[in-house]
Amino acid sequence: MIAPKSPKPTAADERRAYRMATERDTGRCQRCLRNCGMGVTSRHHRKARGVGGWTHVANLLVVGGTGTTGCHGEITSHPAQAIDDGWMVPGWADPLTYPCRRWLPTGFGTVRLAWVLMRNDGKWDEITDDDAQRRIRDGVLYEEEAS
Numbered sequence: 001m002i003a004p005k006s007p008k009p010t011a012a013d014e015r016r017a018y019r020m021a022t023e024r025d026t027g028r029c030q031r032c033l034r035n036c037g038m039g040v041t042s043r044h045h046r047k048a049r050g051v052g053g054w055t056h057v058a059n060l061l062v063v064g065g066t067g068t069t070g071c072h073g074e075i076t077s078h079p080a081q082a083i084d085d086g087w088m089v090p091g092w093a094d095p096l097t098y099p100c101r102r103w104l105p106t107g108f109g110t111v112r113l114a115w116v117l118m119r120n121d122g123k124w125d126e127i128t129d130d131d132a133q134r135r136i137r138d139g140v141l142y143e144e145e146a147s
Contacts, residue, residue: 014055018043020122021060029064030102031071031087033111036064044072044087046100046118051091058118059095061087061102084136086115092139096120099132 009017021043029036044063047053064070068077075082082088086101100118103111104126115132116124 009054009056017055017057017060020057022062024057024122024124025062025102027062028103029071030061031063031075033103034064036070040065040070042066042072044075046087046098047089047091047093047095053089053095056095057120057122059089061100063087086132086136090139097135099127099135100124 027041029041041062041064043060045053045055046059046061049055053059063072063075065072067073075087079088083090086099089095089098089100095118097117099115101113102116102124104114104116105111115127115129117127118124
């Protein structure tokens with residue numbers, strides 16, 4: 001089934017999405033949590049803009065570097081690996097239902113790497129490793145969950 005296209009966000013919508021993603025990710029690279037971009041952080045589109053990955057909060061991650069340096073460069077240089085690792089979304093998939101990796105705080109002042117489904121309200125829902133791997137492996141559109 002072909003879903004209707006969502007409207008392209010306005011410039012104000014994009015600024016809001018970038019701000020919300022930066023706040024959600026506390027301005028830190030979600031791939032390595034280090035200063036991998038030599039002080040440069042950017043918002044990475046999990047689903048490329050060229051294949052319909054508009055600037056919505058669920059489609060953005062803060063990563064270090066640019067499209068050619070740091071973690072951002074590693075992600076864009078190795079898209080197949082980045083999809084398997086949860087840093088990118090395939091062109092056919094919806095960023096709201098495709099698993100993403102991110103660092104989550106623990107109750108002990110540390111963080112752990114987990115699988116989540118991103119939301120457009122600047123939050124996420126954690127999912128199990130098995131669920132994430134099933135979604136990636138099966139390549140299924142989970143439309144019932146997106147509604």
